[in-house]
Amino acid sequence: MGGIQVRNFILIIRRFFNLILFAVLEIICFILIANSHTLQGDDMLNSANAVTGLAYKKQSDLFYYISLGKMNDSLLSENARLRKMIDQYRSIDTLKDMPVHRQLSTADTTTHIVKFADYRYRTARVINNSVNEVNNYITINRGLQDSITKGMSVLSGTGLVGKVEHVSAHFATILSIMSRRQPVSAKLKDGTFGSTTWDNEQPEMFTMKDMPQEAKIKKGDSVFTTSFSLFFPPDVLIGTVAKIEVNKKNGLQQLSLKPASNFRNLQYVYIVNNLMAAEKKQLEDSSAKSK
């Protein structure tokens, strides 16, 4: 009697095994869902566990790498903004009794931000670059349409790069300071000034000739741009002193400088516009005439 019942039971189980399995699995699912719907219930299947966490980490690493370019661009524009802010503070004329702000006329009247800085920074990507010629040129992806004009100076994140020489609608070429025809007015930490030159006989070095005997120069001293130039903003690092040779006849020192910018892997540059250049040039030209 009992045996037949057990056999029937087993037969029923075998007959409806799939349905029972289906029901059991669905019940498990519903329990999981119901648990996740309560506040204190812990999700048994969640994406914070080791395997899925690792998989998602790998994926995010990959996308992080892919989006590095975009991130770099945003950092660059932030840097340009910060550099401009520094210049705003720097352009306060502390010789006067009161800080004097020069207010510049700007095209956008919509914003109420008053622009005081003498220099305006823009960012650009390097799309072509030469380092082995006598006069080296760098091409950037900004041009007339981005209001780049001839004579604007160009900086990298670490130091001086050059000056805008030719401009087309969408591109501009920069005469790098690694060029024979581009001497740069330079000064040492103590204010002694001279000018740096470059020739391709010593491609990785600038020279700074005829520094006076009394200037105390050490290896590793920094050399900056001066405020004499019409184009370059002052106090931008040009390079550091790598070698000092003393001329035995007159005691003048010849310096070799290691450039601050790495010209061989330049990727991004800042284009700096001296907003006071025209006024300064006009004044200097008129006083030269009157001589």
Added chain:
Amino acid sequence: MNGYLKNIFRFFIIVVLQVFILNKVTLHWFSEPAGALFIPFVYPLFILLLPFETPVWVLLVLGFLLGATIDTFMTTAGMHACATVFIAYLRTNVLNALMPRNLSEYINQQPSVKNMGWMPFLVYSGFLILLHHLVYFMLESWSFAGFGSLLLKIVASFITSMLFIIVYILLFTRQNVSRA
């Protein structure tokens, strides 16, 4: 053995495809003010492409595993597993209704465009995918409130999922039939 390996391989490919590519695709078809966001679901295809003679209990277990895997990645505790187990259970019945011969006669074959023809395959996959979406989105909303938008969501997701499934089929079907 070849068949097993192929299916294990397909399991991983489909999970990776779903989790890392399609889950990033959020679509706004017929987007309402609330914004009916949805993701195309291609992963049920794994269950649909298992060989004809796969026993129902294997389908159920695999469906649960697949759904649970997707759930783990999407933090949707059990919803995908529930929907996938549901279609895994119905798969054999749908195939029996569609195929001219008994399923046990198709040895070493799997449901595909090649073995079934375009129309039967699309009916088979379309029906099951629609059921899957129905179950999933009903579980997701957990109520019949806003039934119209729920329906819209199901239909829109269904159409997108089917488009992606057709693309998958076209991409991953071996073109040379000389093997047979």
